[in-house]
Amino acid sequence: MDQEYRALRRVTAVGLAVSLSLLLGGCPSPWVRPEPQGGGPVIPPQPAPAPAAPATPPPPPPRPQAPPRENHLSPATRSLVTQAHTLLAHGDIDGASSTLDRALRIEPSNPLLWIELGRVRLVDANAHQAEVCARKALALASGDPATQAQAGRVLIDALRAQGRNQEAQQVESQPYMH
């Protein structure tokens, strides 16, 4: 609680740049996708000592790549996001959060809304919840690099706010961040 309030004082309401000085250590670390050290691209977890995998694998049959996705807000959710921004600008964090909840009930799997919610959590100095929102947005934004970059930005801020700079750096070096 104290940490939250201390942090709240330090964070400016709308400028979402949460500075490195916000060392909010001690938050429980959630599941983190196993990522290679050194900031290389994500390598998928190796499958089983593959049952019945041939020694020299034949080229897999060509599989169509999923078309790049693009996430949008509907007019309804866009108006709610605007409303949430207004509430946030007036310092009404609870109101902004409830308004985004409302938008999420209309479009529960829209990563853009989870990104917005993550930003509100950052302003609320709840870096841990911001991190979870950002991770959820990242998962939902799969195949949409522009949205992934936005989600990555929130994730980086959330990790830094928890003093997890190394993890933040790893996110920074993900391909979608460039």
Added chain:
Amino acid sequence: MPNVARSRIRRWRIFFIVSGLLVIVLAVGGALWVAHLDRVVTREFQGRLWSIPARVYAAPLELYVGAPVSANELEQELRGLHYRHGDPSAGAGIYQRVGNAFDIQARRVRFIDELRLPERVSIHADASAITGMRLSSGADLPVFRLDPPVIGSLFPIHGEDRLVVAPADVPPLLRSGIKLIEDRRFDEHHGVDFYGVLRAIWANLRAGRVVQGGSTLTQQLVKNYFLSDEQTFGRKATEAVMAMRIEAHYSKEDILVAYLNEVYLGQDGARAIHGFGLGSEYYFAKPLGELEPAELALLIGLVKGPSLYDPRKHPDRALARRNLVLKELAEAHLIDAQTAKRALASLLGLRPPGGSYVPAYIDLVRRHLKRDYAEADLAAAGLSVYTSLDLHAQAAAERALTQNLQRLDARAHVRTEHLEGAVIVVEPNSGDVVAVVGGRDVDASGFNRALDARRPIGSLVKPAVYLTALESGRYTAASLIEDAPIELKLPDGSIWAPQNFERQVYGQVPLARALAESMNLATVRLGLDLGLPKVAATLEQLGLESPPTLNPSLLLGTVEMSPLEVVQVYTTLADGGFRTRLRAVRAVLDEQGRPLKSFKVQVEAVAPPAAVYELDRMLMLVPTHGTARDAAARLPRGLVIAGKTGTSSDTRDSWFAGFTGSYLSVVWVGYDDNRETGLTGAAGALPVWADTMASLKPLSFDPVAPETVEERWIGFNDGLETTATCGADAVKIAVPRNTQLPANPSCISAPKPSVGDKVKEWIKSIVH
């Protein structure tokens, strides 16, 4: 002589002193007694009178272009919220409908995040959805919500649910009618009506039995507070003194309103119905202010003997009593002759079961208030509790459960006991609980099976085993496992030899099929290979609250969970590995509209999204190729769902847990006394689930694939890679990107697996 006189005087003196002392003692004792009663009764009265309960609201209906609300449904909604048809310019709460166009003057409403002032809106809808919305000014209106429906009141601290009526909300006819029937001299007496008592004694003497009581409303109120029907003299005296003390402290108005909120009006299972507000909801499903004279007369008549005149058990007696009250009201000119005539001819008009009376849901609200809010904050007066209850989902779940249980009972004709069941519906993304049905008698507030019935979950546990396998990186949905008999020596020396439900053995099967067809032997082998502690850890990660016993039978679901706990676990599976805390309460606002601080932990990332996605694709095969195939007939065509059936040993419990893109629901069916039902999860719980879901117009389940996985086709029976069109049993699974899958040579030209690999696979299957 002087001695005699002196001793006489002394005796008199002693007598006076003793009796004087006695009088003093009695007076002091009496005063203390009265003071004590005064304290007791005023404390009770004060506590009840001035505590304004929290109002509880269901979720408001969101309207936006495309929202699945038809014109007729919109009108039903408005009527449910007591909007009147008329000229909207006349005031708030009025709407006009011309064809599919609505002109609505919305009321001033307090929402969680804003206070909306009265607003005039025009909304267009067609036969399936909202097609256009504007403000009357012509301005664009992208999103608009209707008023949140009130579903009850409760005292968050001591948990009673009571629909307390404020003085201004008491219908005038009730005010005068109750005095007329129960206590004609209420406005004159001081708590005890001595004239009335004499009259009652005279009447009783003449009749030779008790035909009249002389209790005033105030005395009845006292009796209700201290709940005893004892008819001793001491009891009566106490009651009389307390009644007079209340009258000394409070106004007639306060006492009358307290009485109307306190009087006992009937019994609903284990719950007593107190007060006219709750009575009105319980018997007529209407707010008190909307009752017709005949309905008010029924409630007034009930005061004399709620069980004697119970309109459900003794409709004839209740009708006679109601008509007697109506005649007296007419004689006293409280209603005119025409109204009386019409009322006398009307039916009892009891509400059908169901409706906006939702004790099982309120039960969860109460628990979540305790969980998420500080007790001191909840003690404040006049709170508003905003819940996520969706009245449509609630009604759909209630209907699906009662109808299916009736059908199933009819099949099991030898049974005297009735099947029971429970349904919970949530929105997995938000954790919002939208419906809770605690049993087939949806109005009863007794045992809430949805929250409190802890039963073995049977095969509902299996997804945790398979998720553990996928997470380990050693298995994919296509990996082959052995479905073959297995015997285990348990620590207590006994031998455990599980069997498949159909008592068959299937040999080598891919994980996807073993899960879809719920194979016990394959699952036990897989789970033992992974290790019981790992499987238990997965269950806890997903949301199981207490660690399960590490017995091999855990792999077949001997672990006991309530439907609510199952919902928590499956929500994590439906939401890509994010565990969202279930909530019935979205917010609590104080009297000024400020939110109370809640202990909110909302979402945690608890399982790797890739493994969860791979598992979800397997769970999507359960309804297409596995044990839940019967669901399709009850669902909209083409709706994609995922889920799992569960049957505990000897078919004592029938479960289905499943989800669409919009909702997740868990259904349990069984007997309260734990007897065998003869029903599998597919035969008992699944139809309830499917009927509930079909009414909710859900979106298809369509999870976003993480970039680290890709979709592939395999043969359902042999696990070999194939194409969508090759072979009759091709199913789509998800595997980590670039996984090497052995191919079906007649579909994909790739080398067969080497003999060495086959031997390895075989050795693996017998080693574990």
